[in-house]
Amino acid sequence: MATADTMLQTALREPAERITLDLRTVTFFDSAAIHALVRLAQQFPGTLTVLPSRQVRRVLDISGLGEQTWLSPT
Template sequence: MAGDVDMATADTMYAAAATPSGVARLTLDLRAVTFFDSAAIHALVRLAGAYGDALAVLPSSQVRRVLDISGLGDQPWLEA
């Protein structure tokens, strides 16, 4: 993902990440994301619920800040 992940694009992010069948592990690369809102957080939490320990998220500094502020900065799926 790159650019903004917001109410207009969060469902697209979710659908793209949730659709691969037979995937044992998912790495969601958000290092090029510059804006991340509550709709994006919701989509990410849904993905975490679907993949559990098989999810790894690579955040940009902006995504990391939003997740820290929202109380999700210590999730096991969030890479350093």
């Protein structure tokens, strides 16, 4: 919750052709982080890639977002 807005603002700060979020070391992912991720997916359609940790993938699966094209299968 404390870093979700920072993640969002950092990703939005500079123009980019592609955005890759490396979340492979994230151990806690809450609704604020899900909201930030969904906003990024809307802001960067077709250019966002998320590399999830096991915990992030589980939360996204439970929330119904586990099949999004921006979510890497790793």
